[in-house]
Amino acid sequence: MRISFIGAGRVAHHLAHKLSQHHQIVQIYSRTLATAQTLAINVKATATANIEELNPEIDLVIIVVSDQAIASVISNVHQQLPNVLIVHTSGSTDIEVLAHIHARAGVFYPLQTFSLDRDIPWSDTPIFVEAKSEDDLVLLAELANQFSTRVYSYTSAQRLSLHLAAVFACNFSNYCYDMAQQIVDEQQVDFSLLYPLILETANKALQGDPKLMQTGPAMRGDQNILKMHEQMLQKAQREDLKKIYHLMSEQILQSHETQS
Amino acid sequence: MRISFIGAGRVAHHLAHKLSQHHQIVQIYSRTLATAQTLAINVKATATANIEELNPEIDLVIIVVSDQAIASVISNVHQQLPNVLIVHTSGSTDIEVLAHIHARAGVFYPLQTFSLDRDIPWSDTPIFVEAKSEDDLVLLAELANQFSTRVYSYTSAQRLSLHLAAVFACNFSNYCYDMAQQIVDEQQVDFSLLYPLILETANKALQGDPKLMQTGPAMRGDQNILKMHEQMLQKAQREDLKKIYHLMSEQILQSHETQS
Incomplete structure (x- = not known):
């Protein structure tokens, strides 16, 4: 899969590193170009601070920004990539925050505490997936299975x-x-x-x-x-x-x- | 060493079992005879619900009752065993609660959480000893070294x-x-x-x-x-x-x- 990230913080760092073992990380977006570049270099992606520069030839966008920022970035990302599966990684954000703007919405939530300087025990980390379409749910579950032996399909209320x-x-x-x-x-x-x-x-x-x-x-x-x-x-x-x-x-x- | 216990609860249970590997447990006192008997049978000691029946031919008395009860039992135990080293095992009780009544007073405090159905990882459990005389302190430190590799001489304020x-x-x-x-x-x-x-x-x-x-x-x-x-x-x-x-x-x- 070809995957891009919106956000370049701690969670983006850990996810992108793990995903880069099996997939191509295409772009890292951050409001601060230097932050995007730091992560992009590590996972052989390109960096951008401009959402309009997002490459549309990708299979998945992972939004890893603060919970407050999810609602504001989704509109811009949707305009740029109207047909791509877009997920957030937040335990506390309803899927509807994405879905009321973007049809192919999903959630990929790893229940773990992330520090920059510690390895994540991925195989034991529960991952909760949710999607608006059955196909996208299967795709996210397969992706999650590459991380962890504990993958669950949960509703937003349970999450x-x-x-x-x-x-x-x-x-x-x-x-x-x-x-x-x-x-x-x-x-x-x-x-x-x-x-x-x-x-x-x-x-x-x-x-x-x-x-x-x-x-x-x-x-x-x-x-x-x-x-x-x-x-x-x-x-x-x-x-x-x-x-x-x-x-x-x-x-x-x-x-x-x-x-x- | 010949050791008796005042109290037969969770902490007494774990300490008596561990001590019985190297020492003779002589008596278990509890207000409720049945409680004393349950532990006494396990560590080959005799049980009593009467402090006046305490055998004076022992080297150490370990008081393992609730923090409130320590002050009230020490007078009776002292009358019965005026020359024996008496310690409590409480983290939150000053040595003076014993020492103002009984000269050979000490503390043997294992910093651990005790449940009846779990083994205690003794060798990693810090034990804090304190005594009014240097000889008694050495004796308690030697005893603690049989439990743990982490034995400390601490003041009551630090404890x-x-x-x-x-x-x-x-x-x-x-x-x-x-x-x-x-x-x-x-x-x-x-x-x-x-x-x-x-x-x-x-x-x-x-x-x-x-x-x-x-x-x-x-x-x-x-x-x-x-x-x-x-x-x-x-x-x-x-x-x-x-x-x-x-x-x-x-x-x-x-x-x-x-x-x-």
Whole structure:
């Protein structure tokens, strides 16, 4: 397949590299030419900062811009390439954002966290595909199968719910690690001491129901410790961490009281 | 060594099993005799529900009761065993809670999350020891070295700070997994789809600074998605999850604005 990209950020970087193993990457578009060029050189494509320069002789366009920008770029890309399959890669954007302008619309959503300097464990990464036509759905599913052994055809509603859950499971748990690091840093205690605990907690969640795996002072209803921890955060003038501590503990306490 | 336990819960269970490989477990005390008996049978010890029955011919007593209960049991145990080394295993209890009553006081704190049905990766589990006398500290450090390659002599202040950080890194991240599961359950979407993401997030935190690894709509300042997610939670009548979503997102947003 001949594939072009709209966008040249982290996700575009990882997708284009992986796709270039089996397909020809034709063009990389970015508003900033230098950004497009950096990625284009790596995947033997040409770079452009002008949507009117998009080559129409391609099989697939992958839009990998911020969620807000998808709605605004689709009109211009559609005018240039009215008959080409165009997909976005967003967990939280309905396919209709493309489809109400462009008939051959689709979604190619890899459920993963992308950092520039880390390899993506593609074969274990679930990929969710959706398309307005059956033919395009088959085409996207075949493409996804080249990445991963876990390819699913999901509706936009299911995908949106997964993405929201991923914010809790991934973004918020990472912020919990960040807060933990800030706390130990203040006592010159090494954050790496928490590594085994972080891994064990993640592994436990993967082998059972996280609700049943809950431990800690809130779960035990240990009011003395809860009070002491809030006082420690107060004394350290960390009103921000204290607010989170209070809300999380309150909800853990309530959800386990309701349960029993 | 001849060792007795005050308490027969999850932590006592794991410690007694591990210690019974190299040492003699003499007695298990619990307020409920049946609970003491269950553990005692497993580690070839005798069970008692009466502190006055504690055998004084031992080298070490390990108090493994709830943090609140430590202060109340130490007086009785001290009266019975005034010259024996007595330690607690709590991350959040100052050594002075024992030491102001009992001279040979110590702490043996394994930084780990304990579930009854999971093996503990002891050799990677950091253990923090503290004692009022140098001799007792050496004794506890030797004992800890039989469990783990990572033994540290820490003050109570450092241990308290680590324990507070562990609540964020472990208990709160687990609650994030729990909330994620609740969200996907409502759409009949399989929670296991999030496993690769959960593991990748934990592994990333272990290889770099979690703050630099932060991703997601709040990190990107994507107000449209933030609003949409809160509306989804509102519509699902999950005011509890919406509160956490709002507070976490607000703080992630702020902490990364301040940074840049």
